Amino acid sequence: MQIDYKKLIKKYETNLVDKLRGFGEEDFLNFWVPASDDLNSIINLIDALYESKFYKIQIINLDLSDPDIKELKKFTNIAIKTITKDSIDINIIPKKYVEFKEKNRKISNSLHNKKFFEEIDTLEDLDINENIDEFYLNASSGIKIKNKILEYPSIKNSKYNYFEINFSNNQKLVYAIDIATQKIKFANHISLENTRITKILDLFCDLILEKDFQEMSEHSCIYLEHELRLLSKEKRSLKGIYLPTNSGGLFNYINKNIRENFKIFTEKNNINLKINKEYYSGEKEWNEKSEDQKKIVVKEVLEKYIFRQFNINDEDIKLNRIIQNNRLEFILSSNLKKDYQDNKLFKIEEILKNKIDKSIELFSMEEIDSNKLRLSNAPKSI
Secondary structure (H helix, E strand, C coil): CEEEHHHHHHHHHHHHHHCCCCCCCCHHHHCCCCCCCHHHHHHHHHHHHHHCCCCEEEEECCCCCHHHHHHHHHHECCCEEEECCCCEEEECCHHHHHHHHHHHHHHHHHHHCCCCCCCCCCCCCCCCCCCCCHHHHHHHHHCCCCCEECCCCCCCCCCEEEEEEECCCCCEEEEEEECCCCEEEEEEEECCCCCCCHHHHHHHHHHHCCCEHHHHHHHHHHHHHHHHHHHCCCCCCCCCCCCHHHCCHHHHHHHHHHHHHHHHHHHHCCCCCCCCCCCCCCCHHHHCCCHHHHHHHHHHHHHHHHHHHHCCCCCCEEEEEEECCCEEEEEECHHHHCCCCCCHHHHHHHHHHHHCCCCCEEEEEECCCCCHHHHHHCCCCC
16 A cells, blocks of 8 residues: 555645545544654654554655654664655554654653743733833824724614723723624724823724624734734834733733623623634635645745845745645745844735735744755764
8 A cells, every 4th residue: 555645745734624524534544643844744644554553554755855764764673664765665563663652752751851940839910901012002103093982872783782891081992792693893992082092992993893702802912912013113122922911911901801791792692602713714816726826926925025125035935835725834044034033924924914815824944954064064062
C-alpha cells in the first residue's frame, strides 16, 4: 500500500471544510493530524499508522530536507526501513516502537518537570475602570463621531432586547439585540458632552453593529484594540503581546459588561449556549479561485504593495501554501521574522486583508538556513 503524501495533505485540508468528523475511509486518518511542517506531520503519520495497525506501508511524493531526513533516521529499524528525499518505506516493529516512544516520553517529561519560573499563588486582579493607555486615546483622535444620540430611544421594538453600559459623566452605550437572529441591530452612545473616551465608544458602536451577540461578547474588545492600533501613528511602548487586558481598564470594563449582558440575554430568552463558530469564511470570488490563481493574486499584492514599503523582497517572504482558502503560510527569512519593533508582519497581514479578502490570516515559518558551508563554519556551542 502507498500513501501519496501531498495528496493526503490536500485531502485533509479539503475535508476540514467538508466534514465534521471522519476525514477519510482509511482507519489511520482518524488518528492523524498534520503539523505545520513536514517532519512533524510525518512523525504524526507514523503514530497514526501504528495506532491503526498499518505496520508496512510506503509514503511517496515527499520533498524532504536533509535535516528532516537526519531526524527521521532515528526511527530506522524501529518504524522506518529505508528513507530517501522522495519516499519512506515504513516498517513498524510494534515492540521496538513502543519502547522508543516511551524512552522519548520520559526525556520529554524530565524537561517539563524542570521549573523555569517561580510559582505564583494568585493572579493580579484586572483593572476594570475607564482608564486607558494614552496610546489608544491618541489613536482615536481622528475618529469622526457619528453614533452619538441625545437620549434613549423612546419607541422600543418588541422583537429586540435592549442593553446599556454606563460610564461616568452620564455617558452610556446603548444597543439592541434581535431575539430571533441574535444580531446587534443598533448601537449608539449617549453623551451630554464629549469625554476622552467618546470617540472610542463611537468606534465600538461601528464594530458591533449587525454582528452576532455571542461573538461580540467574547471578542469585541479584541477587535476594538486591534482597530485602534491600526489607527495609531505611534509605536506602542508596551512590549510583548497586545491584549485588551494589558491595555487599560476600559477594555476590561466593556468586556465585563457585555459578557454579563449576553448572559442575561440567554437566560431571559431560554437560549442554550452554543459553540461560537462565527468566523470569516471569505468572499465567494476569492474562495472560488484555484490555488494557482490565489498564488498569483498574493504574488501581485506582495510586489505592488509590500516589498517596497517594507524594504523587503521575495527572499524575505515566500508563500509556502494556502490552507482552507484564507490561511496564508509564509516562510520568512530571519531578517523579517525577528523584526518586531515596527510590527511589520501585523501591517503586512492588514494589507493582505484589505487587498485580497478580509478573512486572510498570515501564518509564518522561519526559513532554515540550508547553506552547508555557512552552517559548518558557524560558531558551535561548547
